[in-house]
Amino acid sequence: MIGIVSYLVFFLTMGFVLSIAVLGLNLQWGYTGLFNGGVAAFFGAGAYGVILFGGSNKAGQLIGFGLPYPFAVAGAVLLAGLLAWIVGLITTHLRHDYLAIATFGVAIAVENFARNAEPITGGAKGLRGFERPFETVINDPFWFNLAYLIFVFVVLIIVYNILENIGQSPFGRLLRAIREDEVAAQSLGKSPARVRLQAFIFGSMIMGLSGALYATFYAFISPQDIVPILTFQIWSMLIVGGSGNNKGAVFGTLIVWAGWVGSGWVLTQFAPVEMQLYIGTIQFIMIGLIIVLTLLIRPKGLLPEKLIISRSVARVKPE
């Protein structure tokens, strides 16, 4: 029984961590129409950032600031934001497909940097040895994981509420206007370039936060955690749930994540031994199929975007 509960705790923790990244993508794509094909890069910046800022120097490693956990997370989020600012200045003026290609290239570059810059990132072996929050207080792994689940859930609620508020604010209205027609927004005196960059940076910082929580959970990060399939996983979660809808983003994450871990379990239990080597490949194909089928059958996702009426507008009742 405790094993099932432990697994459920793991499942929900990772589900909530990934939900945060999907919410960041929803701000970029769902609200603003920015096709970020490099989610893994910003997730990775946050993941590496939290261990670099929060961890201590190991032998042969150049960086390790040993900062208290809140500062390490803040540093990780800012690192993701800094990367997004640099990438965004160069790429956010590009249209959907070109932006996707450019940011995908950035993700590949970040992964390769992580794999090769051994003095900073630990190279292919990754970074480990990081004191997690509450770890000294809660020694039992089960209770620690449960406490961490609650912590991640609280962070998810905070991020969700911030994004809901943005969606209802004049800024959210402007994001959706720019998503729909940049020239029309420009003719109303709005600056699409500036606003797209802001959304790109903020969404990427949220992805960085997700990465930081991910690395905190495992107290470990390696290039294998930020490979391109992560970007497609995050995208499939948003597409399945419904872009433009934060509830859909979280719902889609949990559905796809359940499909991912469930399929892994089913394949390990029931697939022939000679197929076991290909479980990862089968799961990759599954992600591709999910994206294609959702786009064909239910292109707006399970919970499509709803008309967002800001609070000031909702006060108005037509006669």
Add this chain to the structure above:
Amino acid sequence: MSDTVLNVQSLTAGYVPGLPILHDVNMRLGRGEIVAVIGPNGAGKSTLIKAIAGLVLVEEGTIMLGARNLVGIRPDEMAIFGIAYVPQTNNIFRTLTIRQNLMLAAKRSDGLVDDLIERMFTLFEILRDKQLDKGGKLSGGQRQMLAIAMALVAEPTLILMDEPTAGLAPKVAEEILALVQDIAEKGVSIIFVEQNVKAALRISNRTYILAEGRNQIDGSTQELMEGQVIKEIYLGGRRLETS
């Protein structure tokens, strides 16, 4: 004539550097004046108002708004100078409510926005009842009304309209043109591109006829109506010879 608000001189502009659509175009506009820009398809009418709105590359010439040259100013900065541009299509946001469209267009962010929007609803009663509907649900005429209301809510001194009556039923087109006149009477200057020559001549103070990207004929609408050229070109079927 009334005070000059806008003075376009020797304007050469186009979408691709080195391939101008407009050549040496001149135009002026007084306060509260309605200026119509007419001409055959491909004459550069829409390009002219897009150039004034900062959406088209200006290669030569000046666009003076009072003492300020607008050449080189980004389109999103035009609103600061009191210029509103109403595109022919895609001029509202379909996924936002009517009220959100108006709030987005307003430059103010204070409590006066509600008053401004209320004034728009007084002017465009039909929009009041639909204010919480998505813009995409509006008919063509209602969309055009919303687009004009969005321009007005920014409190402009100059509105540039690209074929405000295109694709509308004649009765609705009449309503829109009557609104254009009402707006001008309140002191707002208007330049509008129009395919319907009769309608354009009826409501405008002055008219510019473009062909192949150049000024061909311009003057007060009264003069043009009394002359033979317009009658011959638009009623007699004579082809407009370019200079």
